[in-house]
Amino acid sequence: MTYDFDRAIDRASSDSRKWHKYAGRDILPLWVADMDFAAPPAVIAAIEKRVAHGVFGYSRPMPSLTEAVVAYCATRYDWRIDPAWIVWIPGLVTGLNLAARALGERGDAILTATPVYPPFMSAPKNQERETITVDLVPRADGRYEFDWAAMERAVTPRTKALFLCSPHNPVSRVFTRAELEQIAAFCLRHHLVLVSDEIHCDLILDPLPHIPVASLSPEIAARTITLLAPSKTYNIAGLGCSLAIIADTKLRTQFSRAGLGLVPEMSPLAYAACEGALRDSEAWRQQLLSYLRGNRDLIASFLRENVPAIKMTPCEATYLAWLDVSALGLKDPGHFFEEHGLGLADGAQYGSPAGKFVRLNFGCTRATLTEALRRLQRAVAARAGA
Numbered sequence: 001m002t003y004d005f006d007r008a009i010d011r012a013s014s015d016s017r018k019w020h021k022y023a024g025r026d027i028l029p030l031w032v033a034d035m036d037f038a039a040p041p042a043v044i045a046a047i048e049k050r051v052a053h054g055v056f057g058y059s060r061p062m063p064s065l066t067e068a069v070v071a072y073c074a075t076r077y078d079w080r081i082d083p084a085w086i087v088w089i090p091g092l093v094t095g096l097n098l099a100a101r102a103l104g105e106r107g108d109a110i111l112t113a114t115p116v117y118p119p120f121m122s123a124p125k126n127q128e129r130e131t132i133t134v135d136l137v138p139r140a141d142g143r144y145e146f147d148w149a150a151m152e153r154a155v156t157p158r159t160k161a162l163f164l165c166s167p168h169n170p171v172s173r174v175f176t177r178a179e180l181e182q183i184a185a186f187c188l189r190h191h192l193v194l195v196s197d198e199i200h201c202d203l204i205l206d207p208l209p210h211i212p213v214a215s216l217s218p219e220i221a222a223r224t225i226t227l228l229a230p231s232k233t234y235n236i237a238g239l240g241c242s243l244a245i246i247a248d249t250k251l252r253t254q255f256s257r258a259g260l261g262l263v264p265e266m267s268p269l270a271y272a273a274c275e276g277a278l279r280d281s282e283a284w285r286q287q288l289l290s291y292l293r294g295n296r297d298l299i300a301s302f303l304r305e306n307v308p309a310i311k312m313t314p315c316e317a318t319y320l321a322w323l324d325v326s327a328l329g330l331k332d333p334g335h336f337f338e339e340h341g342l343g344l345a346d347g348a349q350y351g352s353p354a355g356k357f358v359r360l361n362f363g364c365t366r367a368t369l370t371e372a373l374r375r376l377q378r379a380v381a382a383r384a385g386a
């Protein structure tokens with residue numbers, strides 16, 4: 001079966017947060033990380049089947065869903081997990097906050113590498129921990145990597161955890177086994193818990209393997225909280241369906257306790273959608289990946305040919321392009337591009353210096369992306385002529 005990712009779906013008149021932000025203004029929303037595509041038919045069918053049942057009381061995951069998660073980890077990532085390790089949570093931002101709350105005490109610190117998805121920096125602060133950030137550094141080919149000397153300098157006796165985004169939002173890296181081993185060794189050496197947000201792991205565009213960091217060794221598994229969700233890949237973020245996988249019983253109990261009385265149970269529709277995604281949506285995912293590759297390649301070639309002042313970071317994974325706009329000399333790139341009809345995420349939110357980067361969400365139809373690129377070109381031309 002062929003899925004139609006070119007089909008334009010009107011989201012402006014829906015409840016979409018992404019589209020609502022610019023309601024009534026001619027600004028294409030390419031900011032928050034959800035895609036403009038319908039969820040896979042198997043996901044929609046699973047939700048419809050659950051709706052037809054008609055009763056929506058408090059819910060638990062069905063054994064078939066737990067089996068689907070275990071099978072997914074084993075077949076896709078050669079990662080053997082025990083069903084008892086799974087903690088269901090209604091969101092991964094919740095997961096980051098629970099981890100921060102569960103680890104150490106008030107005044108302790110959590111380390112993360114920037115730029116990064118903003119809740120990596122805010123979750124520790126929300127939970128009265130300090131956030132320590134270390135910049136990722138671009139290599140000559142534009143790919144970002146960890147600066148190990150700076151990481152060693154930054155870690156303190158009060159640092160309790162490292163928050164890792166793998167694959168990485170926004171710099172779109174898929175870390176290699178050697179890099180992940182270095183990260184694991186660093187955490188073991190400094191007795192840190194590794195909180196590994198792997199929400200983008202099924203959105204790898206280059207022929208690179210995703211390696212769950214907890215699958216590297218029993219030692220690192222014993223200090224890792226892996227955060228996963230079908231929400232990005234299958235475009236069901238609004239349904240609130242995520243999971244933490246935690247092998248160590250004590251760590252798992254600490255994590256679960258941190259949410260007692262605060263974190264609601266997941267909805268039955270979220271469980272149903274998750275099962276439809278993991279079990280029956282692989283053909284859809286493969287076609288999505290090839291469509292996203294087409295979009296990514298279009299941005300890269302368009303910028304090379306028409307807007308060489310903007311440099312695109314090599315995008316190995318995700319549907320998020322990290323664009324270096326520093327040559328334009330803008331104070332507030334987010335605002336500048338809005339003025340030219342483009343709603344991008346400003347890099348400063350991710351911990352980058354102001355004026356240097358924007359993030360463009362290319363999880364949209366080719367027609368929308370083509371129009372967005374035209375607007376980008378016009379905006380840069382206007383800047384040059386100003």
Ligand SMILES: Cc1ncc(COP(=O)(O)O)c(C=O)c1O
Binds near residue numbers: 165
């Ligand atoms: C790395 C990362 N973690 C978590 C989330 C959000 O997760 P949730 O919507 O489940 O809170 C996002 C959304 O873009 C993300 O990029």
